[in-house]
Amino acid sequence: MRREQMADLTAFVVVAEERSFTKAAAKMGMSQSALSQIVRRLENSLGFPLLIRTTRSVAPTEAGERVLETLAPALQSLDANLASLSDLRSKPVGSFRITSVEHASATILAPALAKLLPDYPDLSVEIINDYKLTDIVAERFDAGVRLGEQVDRDMIAVRIGPDFDMAVVGAPDYLNSHDLPATPDDLTKHVCITLRLPSSGGLWSWPFAKGGREVRVRPEGQVASNTISLNIDMALAGVGLTYVPLDVVQEHLESGRLRRVLADWTPRSSGYHLYYPSRRQPARAFTLVVDALRYRT
Numbered sequence: 001m002r003r004e005q006m007a008d009l010t011a012f013v014v015v016a017e018e019r020s021f022t023k024a025a026a027k028m029g030m031s032q033s034a035l036s037q038i039v040r041r042l043e044n045s046l047g048f049p050l051l052i053r054t055t056r057s058v059a060p061t062e063a064g065e066r067v068l069e070t071l072a073p074a075l076q077s078l079d080a081n082l083a084s085l086s087d088l089r090s091k092p093v094g095s096f097r098i099t100s101v102e103h104a105s106a107t108i109l110a111p112a113l114a115k116l117l118p119d120y121p122d123l124s125v126e127i128i129n130d131y132k133l134t135d136i137v138a139e140r141f142d143a144g145v146r147l148g149e150q151v152d153r154d155m156i157a158v159r160i161g162p163d164f165d166m167a168v169v170g171a172p173d174y175l176n177s178h179d180l181p182a183t184p185d186d187l188t189k190h191v192c193i194t195l196r197l198p199s200s201g202g203l204w205s206w207p208f209a210k211g212g213r214e215v216r217v218r219p220e221g222q223v224a225s226n227t228i229s230l231n232i233d234m235a236l237a238g239v240g241l242t243y244v245p246l247d248v249v250q251e252h253l254e255s256g257r258l259r260r261v262l263a264d265w266t267p268r269s270s271g272y273h274l275y276y277p278s279r280r281q282p283a284r285a286f287t288l289v290v291d292a293l294r295y296r297t
Contacts, residue, residue, distance in 0.1 A: 008042040093122035094285035100145035148270040155275040165246040171238040191240030192219030209267040
């Protein structure tokens with residue numbers, strides 16, 4: 001294979017994975033028109049189209065999907081092998097993409113990386129917050145962060161945080177104008193501020209447990225969002241009740257801006273784990289990041 005054609009194939013993979021010439025061009029540091037010409041040149045040399053282009057989207061053709069299935073794993077393997085060569089340098093070098101959720105990113109990833117990265121200027125980390133259960137291999141993430149029970153068994157999982165408490169909270173003004181819920185069933189009489197899950201398109205069901213009884217309540221209300229921070233802001237404004245990690249509202253509880261309800265019904269949540277494919281051969285830089293995040297009691 002000619003060196004030029006290999007470069008063109010690499011460009012095609014980026015466009016196919018990003019589903020956008022604009023995003024791919026930005027990622028590769030070139031103009032959109034130049035990237036389009038590269039893909040057209042590749043298609044002409046192969047003799048069949050690789051992409052279906054519309055005014056709104058880009059998607060691989062059947063032939064393009066087959067090329068992508070063959071090339072993407074090979075390129076990932078090449079990236080991993082090149083990254084391993086960085087171990088020969090005096091200081092580790094590498095870039096990492098991590099899919100996480102905002103609570104873990106704010107309370108665990110950010111503090112740990114803030115200590116690590118200043119000492120290793122050749123390391124870079126990209127964190128994408130998303131509540132869907134991302135396929136890290138298919139979407140080319142180096143690792144993911146989720147609760148322990150959410151990690152697939154074929155992944156290597158490293159605990160990076162302790163178990164933590166959850167809390168149902170609301171503003172005093174809201175609670176003073178409503179009967180306090182005594183059981184999770186009473187939430188049907190309340191306005192609930194809910195979390196939208198992108199993977200299913202549905203709303204997160206709130207888990208409760210007491211005396212060996214476990215229940216899940218599908219909350220209903222006037223507001224739903226995909227971020228905990230916005231839900232807390234809406235609760236502070238007196239819109240209704242929301243269900244969030246206790247640590248992120250502890251300050252508001254201590255100041256009296258929020259009050260906790262159903263405390264005897266809210267169970268502990270399993271701690272966050274960093275996970276990655278078991279077949280990955282960690283480079284020195286990757287190992288450095290994992291060790292920085294590892295939870296130590």
